[in-house]
Amino acid sequence: MIWLAASLVALAVLARAIDRLVATPGESRAANATRMLLLAFAAVVVVETALGAVGLLDARATLIALAAPAILVTVWAFRRPRQQPEIREPFSAADVGLTAALLAALALRAWAGLHRTTFLYDALSYHLHVPATWMHDGRIGIVPAVFGDPSPAYAPANVELIFLFLMAPLRSDALAGIGQVPFAALAAAAIVAAVREAGGRRAAALGAALAFLLIPEIWGQIPTAMTDLGLAA
Numbered sequence: 001m002i003w004l005a006a007s008l009v010a011l012a013v014l015a016r017a018i019d020r021l022v023a024t025p026g027e028s029r030a031a032n033a034t035r036m037l038l039l040a041f042a043a044v045v046v047v048e049t050a051l052g053a054v055g056l057l058d059a060r061a062t063l064i065a066l067a068a069p070a071i072l073v074t075v076w077a078f079r080r081p082r083q084q085p086e087i088r089e090p091f092s093a094a095d096v097g098l099t100a101a102l103l104a105a106l107a108l109r110a111w112a113g114l115h116r117t118t119f120l121y122d123a124l125s126y127h128l129h130v131p132a133t134w135m136h137d138g139r140i141g142i143v144p145a146v147f148g149d150p151s152p153a154y155a156p157a158n159v160e161l162i163f164l165f166l167m168a169p170l171r172s173d174a175l176a177g178i179g180q181v182p183f184a185a186l187a188a189a190a191i192v193a194a195v196r197e198a199g200g201r202r203a204a205a206l207g208a209a210l211a212f213l214l215i216p217e218i219w220g221q222i223p224t225a226m227t228d229l230g231l232a233a
Helices: 002-022 029-053 059-079 093-114 121-127 129-137 158-167 181-197 202-213 216-221 228-232
Strands: none
Touching: 002 029, 002 059, 029 059, 029 158, 029 181, 093 181, 093 202, 121 129, 121 158, 129 158, 158 181, 158 228, 181 202, 181 228, 202 216, 216 228
């Protein structure tokens, strides 16, 4: 668990530092959050693909590969002049309520994923089987499906690399049970950012994100180790 916590901290530091370098005045907080989440996911994909190609794919190597650029980019970012903080509209009661509803929805889906008792064929046959094989092999490669299904004969697969990131520190798929919750957070942030950058009010943006998560197909996909929502996000 320590390896995962440290890697998450390194990811957050790296994403925040890069965001500080490229942010422009007047952007919404949601735009910043969307960019940082995208940067974090991209960093995991790039680092684990590179480590997997040379057979060094494990939790310790992943942490080192994330921490080194995080330190360098942070030093660079904080040497640049800091932008003047934007004056933002205060949160209304509706904004607070919708934000709480969004966070509650994500928390409920994470709880459902961690405590699920049934598992989908796709998750067992390749979405978790493939990263588990990479984890034990220490490298990325084509992994035949356990039931002979040819559909997983593609690799690397970006969302599966995120599952691997969650699995490797514990050598277990326990945390991968949260499925696509991180991608649901990305999708919600992107929807809020799209509305806010178009001039919409914060309540409308938060309501749109909440409505998206409550779509039955999306709500059902969030706590599963699938890839559809990840691709959409």
